Structures are given as structure tokens and as C-alpha cells.
Amino acid sequence: MTRKAAIIGGGVIGGGWAARFLLNGWDVGVFDPDPEAERKIAAVMANARLALPALSDVPMPVEGTLTFHGTIGEAVEGAEYVQESVSERIELKHKVYAQLQQAHPGVLIGSSTSGFKASDLQKGSPAPENIIVAHPFNPVYLLPLSEVSGSDKNPPAVVEKTVQIMKDIGMFPLVIRHEIDAFIGNRFLEAVWREALWMLKDGIATTEEIDDAIRMGFGLRWGQMGLFETYRIAGGEAGMRHFMAQFGPALKWPWTKLMDVPEFNEELVDLVANQSDAQSGMYTIRELERIRDQNLVGFLRALKERNWGAGKVLREHDERRAAAFHAGLDTTPKAAPLVMAQMQVLPGWIDYNGHMTESRYYFANSETVDAFLRLIGAGMDYVAAGHSYYSAETHIRHLGEAKLGDRLTGTVQIISADEKRFRSFVRIMKGEVCVATVEQLCLHVDMKAGKTVPASAEVWAKLRAVAEAHATLPMPDGAGRAVGQGRA
Template sequence: MTRTATIIGGGVIGGGWAARFLLNGWNVQVFDPDPQAERKINAVLSNARLALPALSDVPMPVEGKLSFHDTIFDAVQGSEYVQESVSERIELKKKVYAQLQQANPGVLIGSSTSGFKASDLQEGSPAPENIIVAHPFNPVYLLPLSEVSGSPRNTTETVERTAQIMRDIGMYPLVIRKEIDAFIGNRFLEAVWREALWMLKDGIATTSEIDEAIRMGFGLRWGQMGLFETYRVAGGEAGMRHFMAQFGPALKWPWTKLMDVPEFNDELVDLVANQSDAQSGAYGIRELERIRDQNLVGFLRALKERNWGAGKVLRDHDAARAAVFHAQTDTAPKAEPLTMAHMQVLPGWIDYNGHMTESRYYFANSETVDAFLRLIGAGMDYVAGGHSYYSAETHIRHLGEAKLGDRLVGTIQIISADEKRFRSFVRIMKGDEVVATVEQLCLHVDMAAGKTVAASPEVWANLKAIAEGHAGLALPEGAGRAVGQKK
């Protein structure tokens, strides 16, 4: 059953939430009185469609349905969750909550607020326990952090339900232990922002130079280890205690103007804006967003490969979605080809023409055959015992085209089998169309001895049952063909 979320406010943050929910398979209902809201959200969604799937190694869910509504009442009908992202005016937010709770009593409301505490937002509400903070970071569709902050009026169940919804859309819910203005991330950023403004005002550095200090130095470390773990490493073998002993006295030095704020006036605004225009004005905002997204995808994929930091969130989300697709594969012999893999052509799978690259057809075959090997008991546990099936011969035919976003299914038919080998015929399907076939001969090998041997009795029994179920099937069209042979 498709789940439904409501987005109130369609700006940069609201659009990012809409994209995050939609691309994770939720229907999204939007309310924003801005006549440009639909255009703006679709622009954000366009960027998100290029970026978020590039982080995935399993098929994305079928994209949800996006709809725009003229009233809050219509937008919240049938929703299990609302993400409010209106302007940072508390009376406006409270007015929105009143309308939401009147139209859909009991609906869970998360606020994207950057600074208001949940207890502030709940004042005057007939159901304060259903209003909570879920504060994201831009771009919402890529960055996984959501700061979940409740008040004593929120039950443990409400907090956990909010956190689980965040996990369901691939985010990392950081539940704040105690209510605090601006939460954790923004409190930290506020300190950095104040220091940056003072350095600008005092003529110490330009906007460009301050940004270079971050992106060429500590920013790269923070993205993978944060603050405390970075400093722990800086302490050397003695760790954090040595770091504190070495640098602790510096806390008494007058390095910072943290408790002081430069006067916010036109002169300061002009100074910041003019330097920022000179720094980045050659690029349009949408172009900068795409550049940012592509860089973030690269960083996040590097972390994902190492199962570290935000990359672990991506891996866990992939694993949860992969389980859904594994449940749709065949698990027992039958007298027809077995469905073994569900795949999607992801951004990293395509070439300069926008088509799936040749190597990915072999990958699709491997995904199908590997799932089949797991089915017959010859998965990684079996390999760890010293035995495996090795590919001895492979013949691939390209019969159609697969493009970005296409959903593919891998089926396998066993043409012949004995204790030492099997011959398989894999079809890579796009709907009812066969886009490729891969015929393969696999030999069962004792890896230590380096020679072909009989499979274990259990594996052979499983393979034999499937081979017997396929024995009555017609030989697949194209099976046994040589390269260049006439049809």
C-alpha cells in the first residue's frame, strides 16, 4: 500500500522534502499559496531525480504521485504524516497546525523549523503531542540528517514513530536529548557563522578565503569524522586526553568573538553580498545546486563503500529496500524460468549516450546467477568452505536498449546440469521485452585444489530439482549460437 505525506510550504526545504518522499515511493500532496510553487518544486525534483538514485545500488521504489492542492484541508486528506516548511514565523506555523488538526485530527506533524522548540510550536494546540520538530539540512533529498526534537508533551511512541518515518525515507534521525533553541547543528553553525562575519568585517578574510579554509581543510575531515573523532585522531596514539592536555589551555586565549556579534547593518550586508557575488556569481543557482549535488554524491558514495558515517545510512537503507525485492524472487523449482533479480538502470550504469553500459549487462547476469546460486545453497557461506561455481564460457546477445531509470528483471532457465556443471540461459527483461540474453557454462570447483569436482550432495540435489523442472521447456531461442552466426 502506497503511503502518503503532505508538504506545507514549497520552497527550497519543502521542495527537498517532497523529492525525498516521492523518490522513496510515497505519494506527496502539496499546499503552498505561491503561484510559482509547482514550478519551483518540479525544478528541485528534477535535480533530485539526477542525484538521489546515484546513491543507490538497488532499484529505487516506484516514484509516488505528486499533487498540488488549493487548500490545506484538501492537502492533508489521507496523509499519515505532514512536513511543515513555512516561513519562520511562529504565529503562521500555529495557524497552519490548527487547520491541519481540524482537517485531519491525529495526523503527525513534523516542522522543518530552524530554531523554534517543539514546546513553542505546541502552545495552544488541542493535540500538542502530535506536533514535533524534524529539522533537515539542505539538500533534503541527499543529506540524511534529520534532527528530531520533541517536548515533554510528545510521547515516546510519537518520537519513535517520527524517527521511523525518517528511516523509511533513508534519513538519519538524530533524536535530541533535551529541548534547545536551534538544536545541535544550527547551534554549531551559528558559532562558525559569527566568527566568519567578524573576519569579513575586520578585513581579515574574504568570503572566498573563508570558504577555502573550510573546503580545503577541516571540512573534508568533518564530513567523515565530525568534530570529536577528528580531534581524537589529532591527539595521536594518546588519543583525546593528550589532545585536551595540549590544546585545552588555548580555550583561555582571546581567539574568538563568539559571545559578540557584529552590528547587522546595510554595510555588513553589502560586504557579504558583494563578495559572495564575486565568488560564485558566474554560476546560476540551479547550476550551483547540480554541482553541489554531484560532489555530494561522490563524497557519500566514497563513505558508502567504506560503510562509514553517512555512508552507513545509505547502506542500511539499500539493504532494507533490497529485502523487498528479494521477497519478489522465486524460492522453489517450477516448470518455467525462475525470476531471480530485480534491478534498475541507475545513473552510474549509463554511458555517454544515456544507455546502459556493456559491463552492466554482465553485472545484471551476475546478479541473476548469484541469486540462483544462493537459492541452491552455493552462496557466500558455501564459498567460504572452499567450493564455488566458476564461469567457463559466456555468450551475450544485445537485443534491445535499457536507459536510465528502466526497471529490469533477470530470469534464469537451466538448460542442462550434472554434478560438476550447469548451463544457464538468463534473460534480462524490460517489461515484456528481452533486452539481452546471456548463455553461460559454470563449473563447480574446489578452490584449494584448483580443479573441477562434484558439488556437495545438498547443492546438487537443489540444482537437479530445478534442472528437472526445466527439462520440459523448449530450448530458448538463440541458445547455442556462436558470435556472428546467422539467425
Template sequence: MARKASIIGGGVIGGGWAARFLLNGWDVSVFDPDPEAPRKVGEVIANARKALPALSDLPMPAEGKLSFASTITECVEGADYIQESVSERLDLKHRVFAQIQQVSKGVPIGSSTSGFKPSELQEGAADPSTIFVAHPFNPVYLLPLAEVVPSAKSDPALIERAKETLREIGMFPLHIRKEIDAHIADRFLEAVWREALWLVKDGIATTEEIDEAIRMGFGLRWGQMGLFETYRIAGGEAGMKHFMAQFGPCLTWPWTKLMDVPEFNDELVDLIAGQSDAQSGHHSIRELERIRDSNLIGFLRALKDRDWGAGRVLLEHDRRRQAAFFEPEGGLSAAAPLVMARPQVLPSWIDYNGHMTESRYLFVASECTDNFMRLIGADAAYIKGGHSYYTAETHIMHRGEAKLGDRLTGTLQVLMADEKRMHVFITLTRDQDGSTVATLEQMLLHVDMAAGRVCPAAPEVHARLQAVARAHATLPRPDAVGRHVGQRT
């Protein structure tokens, strides 16, 4: 039975939370008095459906059920987790918590607040132990960070359960040990924002020039190493102590205006809004969101390939989901091709004709065979032990076209298997219409990697492979099996 997440507030952040839970298989109920909430949340979820699956190397779980409640009581009834994402007004949050706790007993209630401390949120609550800060970053469905901030009144066991829930939906819960206004990340961003306002107000730089300084320079470094690790490298072989000695004195110089605030008046607002319109006004907000998402996917995939930073969170999320998605319904004896990959065609996969390039068909097929290897036990630990399956031969037939944004499904059928070989047939279909875009026939050999020669698979791996082979022996043999280039159909 699917678990239920209740989202109170359906704005950009609430919609992002809804998408994150929904696409990870949770049922989601949303409450927001705005009559436009279903449309707004729906548009956020639509963007998430295009973006989030591109970060995973596993099939996504079956999407949960989305509903919109007419009252808070209806929304939180039967919830396993509740996330509050209403406006940053403490009195409003207190009223929302009071209504939630009239029907919700012992259920974690995370708040998306950017600035309030958990002790402030808990004031006057019927059960303050269940209320805590779970502050995400936009887009919630892609960025993993959630600042988890408890207070002295929080239930430690409930906080640990909440952190586990966040990990289950692919997030990185950063447990902040001491509550403080604006937590960690927003305090840092507020300092940068304040200095940026001064630079614009004083005519030093435009909004575009400031953004270029970030995205062409230190922003790229921060995305993969953060602040202190970046500066450690800047210190050279002598490390952080040398960096501190070299740049510490500048802290006394009047470089910044961080202790001063520019007057926030209409003139400043109009100046910044006008420059922002000139910089980005030719894109709609939804277009900018899609551009942002595509760029973030590229960054995060690169980090995932290197098992580094936020990419490590993505890999861990895949590992947590691996058992559930690589064990087919009905077990290894299921008489049906196995779903082994559900990729989305990314911008980097497209050739000059606007179609998925040839190498990516092979890439998706490799994902299918790699996932199948994990299913039968030839996983990373097995490979580390010195054995693996190597692809000896592949024949690919292009049967259709895959284009940018298409969702594909890769299925694998075992045609033959013995102690040293497995012969498989992979079919790639387009989810939109079920059409076949390619088929690939492969022969793989089991190899002793140190010796560089073919050898029998480990008994437990061979047994799991044979279980699949016996089940698939009852399936029709695909017509394209045994084809070679130029052969007539």
C-alpha cells in the first residue's frame, strides 16, 4: 500500500515537494485555497516528470496518486508525512499547525521555512515534538538538500524517521545541530544577495554581469566542492593554513558592505527588475525552469558519474531502490521480458538530425545489460572480486526514431545461457506510443578479469541466470534474432 504525503501550500516549493514524493511512488494530497493551485502544481509536476527520471539509472517507481483536498483536515487524514510550505508568516504557520494537529497524532510535520527557527514554529503547538524545519531548495524535485533543524523539544526518534523518509525520496537531509535564524544555506545566500544589491545600486555591475561572474567562475567550483574545499586547493600544497594566512588579512579591508543594507525602496526595485527583464525577459518563467532543469541534470549527471558531491546522493538513492526494481514481479521465474531501463532522451543524446544518436542506443542497451547483471548477482562487488560479463558481439536494428524528451523503456529477454555465455535480446520502445525504436541482440561472455579469459560464472550467479533463462524459454523468439546487416526480413 502506498504511503501518503500531505503538502500544505501549493506554490513553487509545495509543488516541488508534491512532485518529489509523487514520482517516488507516494500518494500525495495537496491543500491550497488558491483556485489556481491544481494548475500551478500540475505544471511543476509536468516539469518534474521530464527532469527527475533523467537522474536515475533505475526504472522509476509507479507514480503515486495525486489529489487536492478542500480542507487541511481532509489533506492530512491518514498521512505518513506532512510538509508545510505556506507563506513566511509565523502567525499563519501556527494556525496551520494547530489545524493539522487536531487530526494528526505523532506524524512528522516538516516546515519549508527559510528563516524561522523550529522553537518559534513550535510555540503554542499541541505537540511541539513533531514539528521541525525541513528546508529544501528550488527545484525541490531535483536538488537533494533539505536542511533538517530540530529544537530541544523535538522527538529525536521522529527526526530520524523523517530523515529516513527524505533519503527514501532521494534527498540529502543535512542535520543542523543548533537552531539559528535562516539556518545555514540561506544565511550564506543572504550575504551574497546583500552584496549583489549594493553592486547594482552603486552602478558597479548589472544583474547580468553579476550572474556571469557567478556562473562563469566560482559558481561552477561551488557546485562540486563547496567553499572550504575549494579554498583548501587555493592554498596549494600548504593547504588551508596557507590560504588563511594569505587571504585572512583582507577580512579587515573594506571590500564588502555586508554589515550595511541598501535602502530597499521603489527606485532600487525598479532598477533591478528592469535589468532582470532586459537580461531574461525574452524567456517565460516555465521556459527558464526547463532550461534550469536541463542544466542541473547535466551537472548532476556529471557528478554522479564521478561519485562526488550531490552525485553521490543520486548513486545512493539508486542503490537503495535497486532491490525493489531489479527483482521482477513474480521473481526470476516471471515469463516476460524484464524491464531493465527507463531512460529519457537528454539534450546531449541528440545528433544534428534532431534524433537520438547511434551511440546512445548502445548506451541504453548497456544500461539494460548492466542492470540485468546486477539482478543475477554480477554486481559491483562481484566485479571487484575479479569476474564480470563482457559483451562479445552486438547487432542493432534501428526501427524508429527517438527524439529529445522521449521516455524509453528497455526490456531484456534471455535467449540462451550456460556457464560461460548469455545470449540476450533487448527491445527499446517509446513510452508515448509503445512503438519500437530499436532492437539489439547481444552475446556476453563470463570472464576472469585477471587472467583475461572466459571462465564459468559463480554458482549463485549461474543459478539466477538459469532461472530467468528457463522462464524466458517459453516466450516467442523475436523475429529479428539472428539477423545480419543487409539480410532481408
């Protein structure tokens, strides 16, 4: 059954939430009185469809259905969760909550507020326990952090439900231990922002120079190790204690102006805006968003490969979704090709023509055959014990086109097998259309001896059962053909 979320407020943050839910398979109902809301969210969705799937190594869920509604009541109908992202005006938020709770009593409401505490949001509500903070960072569809902050009126079950929903859409829910204005992330940003404005106003540095100090230096460290882990390394072999002893006295030095703020006036606004225009005015906002997204995808994929920081969140989300996608794979022999893999053409799989690149056809074959090897007991544990099947010969035929977003199924048919080898025929299917076939001869090898040997009795018994079930199948079309050879 498809789950539904309601998004109240369709600006940059609300649009990002809509994209995050939709691309994770939820239906989304949106309410926003702005007549441009549909156009604005469409622009966010276009960027999200390019970026978020590029972080995934398993098929994305089928995208949910996006609907726009003229009233809050219509938008929230059937929703299990509401994300409120209206302007930061407490009276407006209270009005929205009243309408939501009247239309759908008991619905869980998460707020994207940047600073209001949950206890502020809950005032005057007949059901304060169902209102909680779920504060994201932009772009919501890429950055995983969601600061979850409740009050003493939120029972543990409500906090746990919010946390689980965030995990279900691939986010990292960070539960705030005690209520505090602006939560954790924004308090850091506020401190850096104040200091940057002072350096700008005092002529110490320009907007570009301040940004360079961040993106060329400590920003790269913070992005994968944060603050304390970074400083722990700075302490050398003696660690954090040495760092504190060495740099602790500097806390008394009058370096910063964190408790003071430059006067906010037109002169300061002009100074910041003019320098920012000179720095980035040659790009449109949409161009900057796409540049930002592509850079973030690169950073996040690097972290994912190392299972570190935000990349660990991506891996865990992939693993949860992979289990669901692979639930329908065949697990026993049958007199038909075995369904061994469910895949999707992701952004990193396509070439300059927009088609799936050749190497990914081999990858699709590998995913299919690897799943088959696991089925017969020749997976990684078998390899660790010193035996494996090696590819000796491969013949691929490209019969159709696979493009970005296409969902593919890999099936395997065993043409022949004995104790030392098997010949497989993999079909890469796009629905009912076969886009490629891969015929392969695999030899069973003793890895230490470096020679072909019989498979273990257990593996051979499982392989033989599949081979016997497939013995009644007709020879696949194209099997045994050489490159360029005509049909018989």
C-alpha cells in the first residue's frame, strides 16, 4: 500500500520535502496558496530527479503521485504524516495546525521551522503531542540531516514514529536531547554568519574570500568528520586531551565577536548583496542549484564508497530498499529462466547518448549471475574458503535500448553444467522486451592452486538441480552465435 505525506507550504524547503517523499515512493498532497507553487515545485523536482537517484545503487521505488489542493483539508486527506514548511511566523503556524488537526485529528505534524521550539509550536493546540520539529537542511532531497526536537508533551512513541518516517525516506534523524532555540545546526551557522558579517563590514575579507576559506579548508574536513573528530586528529597521537591543553588558552583571546552583531542597515545589506552579485551573479539560481547538487552527489558518493559519515546513511538506506526489491527473486529451481536481479538505469549508468553504457550491461550480467551463485551456495563465504567460479568466455548481444530510469530484470537460464563448469544465458529484460543477452562460460577454480577443480558436493547438487530443470527448455535464440554470424 502506498503511503502518503502532506506538504503544507511549497517553497524551497517544502518543495525539497515533496521531492524527498515522492522519490522514495510516497504519494504527496501539497497545499500552498501561491499560484506559482506548481511551477516552483516542478523545478525542484526536475533537479531532484537528476540528483537523488545518482546516490542510489539499488532501484529507486516507483515515484509517488504528486497532487495539489485548494484547501489544507484536501491535501491532508489520507496522509499519515504532514510536513509544515510555511513562513517563520508563529501565528501563521498556529493557524495551520488548527486547520490540520480539525481536518485530520491525530495526524503527526512535523515542522521545518528553523528556530521555534516544539513547545512554542504546540501552544493552544488541542493535541500538542502530535506536533514536533523535523528541521531539514537545503537541499532536503540530498542532505540527510533532520533535527527532530520535541517537548515534554511529545510521548516517546511520537518521537519514535517521526524518527522512523525520516529513516524510511533515507534521512538521518538527529533527536535533540533538550529543547533549545535554533537546535544544533543553525546555532553553528549563526555563529559563523555573525563572524563573517563582521569581517565583511570591517573590510577584512570579501564574500568570495570568506567562502574560499571555508570551501578550500575546514569545510572539507567538517563535511566528513565534523568538529570534534577533526580536532581530535589535530591533537596528534595524544588526541583530544592534548588538543585541549594546547589550544584551550586561546578561548580567552579576543579573536571573535560572537556575542556582538554589526548594525543591520541598508549599508550592510548593499555591501553583502553587491559583493555576492560580483561573486556569483553570472549564474542563475537554477544553475547554482544544479552545480551544488552535482558537487554534493560527488562528495556523498565518495563518503558512501567508504561507508563514512553521511555516506553510511546512504548505504543503510540502500540496504533496506534492496531487501524489498529482491524479495521477489526466485529461490528454487523451476522449468523457466530464474529471475535473479531487479535493477534500474541510474544517472551514473548512462553515456553521452543518454543510453545505458556498455560496461553497465556487463554489470547487469554480473548482478544476475552473482545472485545465481549465491543461490547455489557459491557466494562470498564460498570464495573466502578458497573456491570460486571464474568467467572464461562472454558473448553479449545488444538488442534494444535502456535509458535513464528504465527498470530492468535479469534472468538466468543454465544451458549446460558439470562439476567443473556451467554455461549460462542471461536475459536483460525491460518489461517484456529483451534489451540484451549475455552468454557466459564459468569455470570452477581452486583459487590457491590456480586450476579448475570440481565444485563442492553441496554446490554441484544445487547447480545440477537447476540444470536439470532447465534441460527441457528450448535453446535460447542467439546462443552459441559468434559476432556478426547470421541466423541459422
